[in-house]
Amino acid sequence: xxxxxLGQRPPVLEMSNVTKTFNGDVVALRNMTLxxxxxxxxxxLGPSGCGKSTALxxxxxxxxxxxxxxxxxxxxxxxxxxxxxxxxTLMPWATVAQNVWLxxxxxxxxxxxVKDEILxxxxxxxxxxxxxxxxxxxxxxxxxxxxxxRSMVTKPRLILMDEPFAALDxxxxxxxxxxxxxLKAKIGCTVIFVTHSVFESVFLSDRIVVMAARPxxxxxxxxxxxxxxxxxxxxxxxxxxALCREASEALHIAMGEPA
Amino acid sequence: MSVAENTPLFDAEDLRRQRAARFERFGxxxxxxxxxxxxxxFWDRLVVWNxxxxxxxxxxxxxxxxxxxxxPMLFDxxxxxxxxxxxxxxxxxxxxxxxxxxxxxxxxxxxxFYPYAVILQVTPVVSIAPLIFIYVDSRTAGLLICxxxxxxxxxxxxxxxGLNSADHNLRDLFRIYGAxxxxxLRYLRLPSALPYFLGGLRIAGGLALIGAVVAEYVAxxxxxxxxxxxRILEAGYRLNIPRMFAALILIAMTGVVIFAGLSFLSHMxxxxxxxxxxxxxx
Ligand SMILES: Nc1ncnc2c1ncn2[C@@H]1O[C@H](COP(=O)(O)OP(=O)(O)OP(=O)(O)O)[C@@H](O)[C@H]1O
Ligand SMILES: [Mg+2]
Numbered sequence: 001x002x003x004x005x006l007g008q009r010p011p012v013l014e015m016s017n018v019t020k021t022f023n024g025d026v027v028a029l030r031n032m033t034l035x036x037x038x039x040x041x042x043x044x045l046g047p048s049g050c051g052k053s054t055a056l057x058x059x060x061x062x063x064x065x066x067x068x069x070x071x072x073x074x075x076x077x078x079x080x081x082x083x084x085x086x087x088x089t090l091m092p093w094a095t096v097a098q099n100v101w102l103x104x105x106x107x108x109x110x111x112x113x114v115k116d117e118i119l120x121x122x123x124x125x126x127x128x129x130x131x132x133x134x135x136x137x138x139x140x141x142x143x144x145x146x147x148x149x150r151s152m153v154t155k156p157r158l159i160l161m162d163e164p165f166a167a168l169d170x171x172x173x174x175x176x177x178x179x180x181x182x183l184k185a186k187i188g189c190t191v192i193f194v195t196h197s198v199f200e201s202v203f204l205s206d207r208i209v210v211m212a213a214r215p216x217x218x219x220x221x222x223x224x225x226x227x228x229x230x231x232x233x234x235x236x237x238x239x240x241x242a243l244c245r246e247a248s249e250a251l252h253i254a255m256g257e258p259a
Numbered sequence: 260m261s262v263a264e265n266t267p268l269f270d271a272e273d274l275r276r277q278r279a280a281r282f283e284r285f286g287x288x289x290x291x292x293x294x295x296x297x298x299x300x301f302w303d304r305l306v307v308w309n310x311x312x313x314x315x316x317x318x319x320x321x322x323x324x325x326x327x328x329x330x331p332m333l334f335d336x337x338x339x340x341x342x343x344x345x346x347x348x349x350x351x352x353x354x355x356x357x358x359x360x361x362x363x364x365x366x367x368x369x370x371x372f373y374p375y376a377v378i379l380q381v382t383p384v385v386s387i388a389p390l391i392f393i394y395v396d397s398r399t400a401g402l403l404i405c406x407x408x409x410x411x412x413x414x415x416x417x418x419x420x421g422l423n424s425a426d427h428n429l430r431d432l433f434r435i436y437g438a439x440x441x442x443x444l445r446y447l448r449l450p451s452a453l454p455y456f457l458g459g460l461r462i463a464g465g466l467a468l469i470g471a472v473v474a475e476y477v478a479x480x481x482x483x484x485x486x487x488x489x490r491i492l493e494a495g496y497r498l499n500i501p502r503m504f505a506a507l508i509l510i511a512m513t514g515v516v517i518f519a520g521l522s523f524l525s526h527m528x529x530x531x532x533x534x535x536x537x538x539x540x541x
Contacts, residue, residue: 060435081435089428092532093450105446106436134532 009037011073012157012190013059018068020054027215028054031068034209034218036158036190043201043208044194045247047255051216052194056083056160059192082151082159082189086166088143090135096122096146097131103154114153121149124183141172148180152187161193165200177203181230198251202243203235210247212254220250317501325501326508333490333502337509340486343399343471344464344517347406351463354407355414356456363422363448364440380412384470388477398478402486405474410467417459421452454533457525464517472510487513 013036020029029051036042044052057063059070060081072080082103090099097111097118104114111118122128125145135143144164151159165173177200184191195201201208208222224243226234234240269277299319305311306318313321326333358376362369388405395401425447433443475488487506494502529536 057431060431062431062434083432083435085428085432087428089426089432091429091447091450093453102432102446103436106433106438106442136532136534 009039012036012038012040013073014069014071015055015059016069016071018055018058018070019066020051020058020063021066029058030215030217032216032218036192038157038190039188040207041184041191041193041205043205044192044211045196045198045201045208045251046211046216047213047251048196049216050211050213050254052211053162054216056162056192056194059158060160080157082154082156084144084147084151084159084161084164086163088135088140088147090143090146090150092135095132095134096127096138099135099146100150100153102150117153121153122146124152124186125149125179140168141176144168144176145179148183152183152189155187155189157190159189159191161191163194163196166196173200178232180204181228185229198244198247199235202240202247203230208247208250210250210254212256219254222247222250314498314500317504321501322504322508326505329502329505333487333506333509336485336487336490336506337513340468340471340475340488340510341513343402343406343474343486344467344513347403347410347470348460348464348467350403350407351411351414351467352460355411355459355463356418358415359418359422359452360444362419364444376412376415379408384409385473385477388474391474392478401478402471402474405477406467406470409470409473410463413459413462413466414456415459417455417462418452421455422448424455425451454525454529454535457521457528461518461521461525464521465514468510468514468517 013034015032015034018029018032019027021027032051032055034042034055044055046052054063058065060083061076091102094102100118100122101111101114104117105111119128119131122131125148127142127145127149130138130142135146138146148164151161165176168176181204193201193204202224206224206228208224209218210220210222211217212219222243226237226239226243303319306316317325358372362373384405387408388401391404392398392401395404429447430443433447438446471486472488475486476492479489479492487510491503491506491510494500494506526536
């Protein structure tokens with residue numbers, strides 16, 4: 001995959017001066033401006049309570065902005081979004097295939113008409129043998145893969161992920177990080193990814209948006225110039241170490257401590 | 260000697276677990292049966308030792324004899340009671356689930372009517388039954404209303420709880436995907452409510468039987484087409500104690516069968532995915 005310079009890619013979404021307050025006094029997010037371009041992998045990194053989830057909920061349209069605007073390039077239509085939560089959030093009464101079918105089903109498409117898409121995406125996440133399994137029969141990592149498959153199956157313009165790997169063990173997490181990048185390359189989607197982990201954000205993203213709390217705001221943007229595909233070797237490179245240090249310093253400032 | 264040769268196929272914990280499982284399997288049936296046999300034997304001895312006359316306390320053998328001798332009449336009565344119970348349960352399911360869905364779809368309806376559902380529930384059915392039989396001409400309809408009154412509330416309450424307990428993230432997901440109200444109900448809320456509904460149904464099954472029996476006591480009139488409760492009343496007036504016991508046993512067994520049937524239904528519907536239906540390892 002070739003690396004394109006920022007700004008050359010067509011825009012997907014523009015957040016300008018978005019502020020969100022709750023009950024009039026809790027400022028969850030202040031003056032956030034962010035432009036998302038096609039193919040971006042953006043991480044939102046910051047301490048607890050800095051408004052990362054709030055930002056995602058605003059983009060998803062689950063809450064409305066108190067001021068400022070969120071504009072979708074070319075207007076928003078129904079199949080624009082995929083979402084992955086911290087928990088797999090699968091329907092326990094439905095099989096893996098039925099869970100992945102959900103976004104299509106809600107658009108009124110029959111299983112038979114989208115069977116190929118479902119099989120393809122499940123093959124990509126390595127679960128083609130588990131079509132008829134119920135979520136309880138899967139491990140935590142496998143459930144997360146189903147959740148990711150569901151978010152990607154409709155090829156949405158933008159995928160929002162809110163700390164998807166936070167509850168997983170380190171080994172599973174590293175493997176899913178690698179797999180996520182491969183998936184993204186194959187499907188060609190745009191991702192906004194919320195995380196607490198500096199390492200994860202550096203490994204995955206081409207832009208890291210560092211945020212601070214009380215009030216929630218953006219304090220810094222770190223650009224990760226390393227080309228995709230990124231392999232395990234990237235994790236041990238000097239470039240990676242330097243970027244982790246840079247992101248960490250920004251995070252320390254965000255938490256109000258000396259770097 | 261190598262370690263591999265000595266390694267047993269099952270370790271001590273496996274063996275203990277197997278023993279426990281075997282004990283569990285047989286004990287679950289054998290122990291209650293043993294207790295029952297002991298009780299019946301003790302009952303029989305009690306009557307013999309104290310020379311209690313059969314119109315006060317009949318021997319178990321006599322009860323069994325009566326059950327067989329009066330079977331045609333008792334069986335007809337059983338069918339009547341069973342019919343009322345099942346019809347009441349069916350109406351309770353329709354009414355309970357329907358109201359629950361209505362409540363979750365409209366906060367206005369819920370706020371207006373929920374208190375009255377509670378009032379209906381907390382008012383003892385015995386105290387309303389005489390009024391019902393004054394205003395309702397058809398005996399069957401009266402019995403049905405009484406049985407329904409007791410049975411529908413657990414279904415309403417449980418189903419409402421279940422419909423509201425759908426996972427919040429899943430609800431958000433449905434919203435993001437632009438699901439309609441109907442889709443959210445059909446694909447998310449109703450499946451989420453199923454385990455709760457089935458729990459309510461098991462309670463309601465027993466309550467419908469109780470409601471039917473109590474209402475029959477209140478209704479009191481006899482003749483053809485009267486149920487088990489009336490047979491008990493009637494036998495009581497005639498001091499036919501063995502028949503009272505026989506009818507009582509039939510009612511108890513009906514209750515057990517209803518409960519077991521609904522438990523089985525619940526197990527079959529949930530066994531693939533719900534925690535309550537899963538077998539635990541240890
Ligand atoms: N519905 C709400 N009502 C009131 N306050 C809210 C609500 N949602 C979020 N907040 C507040 O907004 C702030 C930002 O919350 P948010 O959940 O976006 O943080 P976060 O960065 O996702 O934190 P975490 O990393 O812990 O998930 C917090 O102070 C929180 O208390
Ligand atoms: Mg959050």
